[in-house]
Amino acid sequence: MEQTATVTNARQGGVGQYIGRFIANTGPLLVLLVMAAILWILSPPFRSPTSLMLIGLEAAAIGIVSAGQTYVILTGGIDLSVEAMVSFAGVVAAILIAGTNVAGGQIAEGIPAVAAILIALAAGLGVGLLQGLLITGLNMNPLIVTLGFRSILLGVSLVVTNGAGINIQKDDFLAFITATFRIGDWRIPMPLIIALIVYLVSWVVLRHTRFGRYTYAIGGNEVSARLSGISVNRVKIMIYGISGLLAAMGGILVMGRLVSGAYQNGTNMTLASVAAVVIGGTALTGGKGGIWGTLIGVFIIRIVEAGMVYLSVPSNAKEIVLGIIIVIAVALDVLRRGEIPWLRMRRPATT
Amino acid sequence: MQSTTQHPVVLEMHGITKYFPGVVALKNVDFEVRRGEIHALVGENGAGKSTLMKILAGVYQADAGEVLFKGEHVAFHTPKQAQLAGITTIHQELNQIPLLSVMENIFLGSEIMRGPLINWAEMHRQSKALLQRLHLDIDPRVMVGTLGVGQQQMVEVAKALHHRSDLIIMDEPTAALSLREIEDLFTIIRKLKEQNVAVVYISHHLDEAFRLCDRITVLRDGLHIATTETSDLDMDGLIRLMVGRTLDEQFPKDVAPRGRELLRVEGLTQGDRLHDISFSVHAGEVLGIAGLVGAGRTELLRAVFGADPIDKGDVYVEGKKVTIRSPRDAIQHGVVLMPEDRKQQGLVLGLSCRENITLAVLKNLTRGVLIDRNREREVANEYVESIAIKVANLEHLVTNLSGGNQQKVVLSKWMATQPLVLLFDEPTRGIDVGAKVEIYRLINRFVRQGGAVIMVSSELPEVLGMSDRIMVIREGHVTGFVNREEANQEILMEYATGTGRSVLTPVGDQG
Structure with missing residues (x-):
């Protein structure tokens, strides 16, 4: 035991906590940079401005959805309905713009994209608030409520489109929000700019407003928060409203890019958003983490997916990789808390 | 032995x-x-x-x-x-x-x-x-x-x-x-x-x-x-x-002048836990609540604070009837609760000292929709100093503080709301001897400045040492009121266990 006086704090929780702390501190950003560097070296096509633009473009929608998921997870909840909301909002907007659905043919005049989008966003906000109302008012489990709404929203999208995509014509507004701007060799996609604005606003909201402080307080200890006079239910209802709104916003961007509203538009986005939040360092138990971590998490997922393309991994394997990422992400969440028992047991019982 | x-x-x-x-x-x-x-x-x-x-x-x-x-x-x-x-x-x-x-x-x-x-x-x-x-x-x-x-x-x-x-x-x-x-x-x-x-x-x-x-x-x-x-x-x-030093006294009680009535509760009833409870407390007064475990002491405080719903009963603050349906209502009327379990009910352990102290007064610390960080820090600092919380840095997480300092953080949170009545459940549970005395002095200071304290404690010496008046409850019923001068352990135990003779001061006639 002579040399033990020099051992660092890491011993407290054994190897597990050491790894956990390392990841939490230097963490996600380092992982992102290392992965990008590896891809940069291995795959020349990855280095082109176009491929980088594509990564940014594809990160935008899932990024906005994940931002909403961050709010929910910070309160200790989860929103499994986001992918269905992405599809639903896209379908709603597409039907309004086209004035048609595939099942019924032309049923009305189309309306301008701006109006259609505002209606779709309002629908997203409303459905989110309704979920929050059920979760808080009836004290229902968020997992089940949002899983239920996932089915409802997907089902509605499927029924009204009859399973086909609703194709639309871009008007000026829709063209604007899905455009890419050229700066020299580089092309900046508008959706990415929108996403960054969402993140900036979210950062201000979470870190510099009462609402944000209450979000952390509720995730940290809901009982104390309530006994401190915080209207816990109101904050939570708003949180699910925000998640619904941002998921709908993500849905609009997907729809705009594909020029089609279809019930598959949001496929896999729930899993990806939860993974992004957790990879980014937000605790699944709530109260700890932040919005910038989520953005890094989103890019990590995007880089992995892009890497699969550039390294010629069959696209059918995408789901496997996404699944592995989420499992790893949750393992990291546990590691960060230093709670993996066998990593602590490894050490000899006696000296 | x-x-x-x-x-x-x-x-x-x-x-x-x-x-x-x-x-x-x-x-x-x-x-x-x-x-x-x-x-x-x-x-x-x-x-x-x-x-x-x-x-x-x-x-x-x-x-x-x-x-x-x-x-x-x-x-x-x-x-x-x-x-x-x-x-x-x-x-x-x-x-x-x-x-x-x-x-x-x-x-x-x-x-x-x-x-x-x-x-x-x-x-x-x-x-x-x-x-x-x-x-x-x-x-x-x-x-x-x-x-x-x-x-x-x-x-x-x-x-x-x-x-x-x-x-x-x-x-x-x-x-x-x-x-x-x-x-x-x-x-x-x-x-x-x-x-x-x-x-x-x-x-x-x-x-x-x-x-x-x-x-x-x-x-x-x-x-x-x-x-x-x-x-x-x-x-x-x-x-x-x-x-490492001598303690002059274990309970440094100051008797403060008794002022106007700050809180009156009439006929409070909650399920089979609390039955027709009436009492009042005045400025400058510490009302102790004694009783055995399970007598309904904590339940009473929580009910007054609006943390649990009640079936019947009226609450008057400064003589005016008020409706308290949630902790938020109670806080607005100047009634706050120091819970017995500060980690589970008083603090958010993952937040810093600053964030915990200002949690209940954030709406006064905003400029537009944004929190004014500087003012927030000032307020937190003010209480760290006046309540003597031993913390090197306001930004430290409260989870790393000792029990006594954590208790002071919860107290600071409430003092920042400038309350009239402090409901204090087990003020010194899990707190060391030195910090206990500090908490008692803070109670003294609060009542001297015109506040009122309702204190629940399982430790009879504490109830006897710090209260001006003691209300004893048993199985959700008030069994007696005892003044500081007349109180001793035996009397309190008699009322608490139901072996007491008659009620010293008739219930409802003690204001």
Whole structure:
């Protein structure tokens, strides 16, 4: 035991906590940079401005959805309905713009994209608030409520489109929000700019407003928060409203890019958003983490997916990789808390 | 109490040192326990008692030093290893599964099997034998959740016996027990002693250490101060060792001038827990609430604060009738609650001191929609200074503070709202002697400045020492009001247990 006086704090929780702390501190950003560097070296096509633009473009929608998921997870909840909301909002907007659905043919005049989008966003906000109302008012489990709404929203999208995509014509507004701007060799996609604005606003909201402080307080200890006079239910209802709104916003961007509203538009986005939040360092138990971590998490997922393309991994394997990422992400969440028992047991019982 | 000087040593800890980020929690601490000895480990919060015991139990690892248990060098890395070696810790929070039976809990993880099936008959027989060794009349088949806290603790002790523990660490075992349960526990601990088991007894109740323990070890600021035979020490001497100075008085009560009525409660009724409770409290007054565990003391405070709904009853603040349906309403009317469990109900452990202190007043600290960080810091600083919270940095997480300082953070949160009435549930639970006195002085200051305090405490000396008037409740009914001058332990116990004669002051006529 002579040399033990020099051992660092890491011993407290054994190897597990050491790894956990390392990841939490230097963490996600380092992982992102290392992965990008590896891809940069291995795959020349990855280095082109176009491929980088594509990564940014594809990160935008899932990024906005994940931002909403961050709010929910910070309160200790989860929103499994986001992918269905992405599809639903896209379908709603597409039907309004086209004035048609595939099942019924032309049923009305189309309306301008701006109006259609505002209606779709309002629908997203409303459905989110309704979920929050059920979760808080009836004290229902968020997992089940949002899983239920996932089915409802997907089902509605499927029924009204009859399973086909609703194709639309871009008007000026829709063209604007899905455009890419050229700066020299580089092309900046508008959706990415929108996403960054969402993140900036979210950062201000979470870190510099009462609402944000209450979000952390509720995730940290809901009982104390309530006994401190915080209207816990109101904050939570708003949180699910925000998640619904941002998921709908993500849905609009997907729809705009594909020029089609279809019930598959949001496929896999729930899993990806939860993974992004957790990879980014937000605790699944709530109260700890932040919005910038989520953005890094989103890019990590995007880089992995892009890497699969550039390294010629069959696209059918995408789901496997996404699944592995989420499992790893949750393992990291546990590691960060230093709670993996066998990593602590490894050490000899006696000296 | 016969001396245990002759007994062989079962545990030796030498030169134990433990660093936490930025702190030396233990510095070169020696600790020794003999077989069949009840050894008190005392010290203020933050003195290092729990850390030392957690090192012993494998929760933490020491950064330096050695541990000899039953003559062998050991260093446990998990509580399980320590338990297998014969060291069991019984925590304040019990580790039992309420929906399983007593015997299932005792044998959890070491079930007796017959082939692939559990041998219920044998487990029942052995549990019964274990409980009988402790002279406990508990049916091994009843669900643990249906037992009282005291009996659940006994089941833990039986479990420790089942694991053939040579050393049992009891960390604040009496914190949640009634007086009678405490007596039962002491009987059990003495039984363990007869069976040559060593017990390390950690408690803030120094009188318990004197009544129960053979030797006392005092820690202060992570240092070993003294280990002596209990008979060589008296209470004052022990307190001096613990705090490093003499305490003028345990309860520095100032009687403040009594002002106008601040809060009146009439006919408060809640299910079968609270029945037609009426009382009032005036500016400058501390109203103590005494009663046995389960009498409805905490429930009463929570009901007044709006934390739990009530069926009937009116609340008047400064003479005006108010509606309190949530803590938010109560806070707006100047009524705030210091809960008994500050970690679960008072603090958000993952937030900083600053964020906890300003949690209830954030709406006054915003400019537009944004929080004004500078003003927030000013407010937090103001209370850190005026309430003397010992924290190096406002941004430190409250989870790293000692119990006393955490309590002061919760108090700061409420003081920032400038309340009229402070409902104070167990003001000094789990707080060391020095910090207790500071909390009492803060109570004095609050009432002197025109506030009123309603204080619930399980410690009768505290109720007697700090209250201007005491309301006793039993099974949800008010059984009496006693003035400071007339109050003593016997009277309070009479009202609390229902052996009292008549109500001294008629209920409802005490304002």
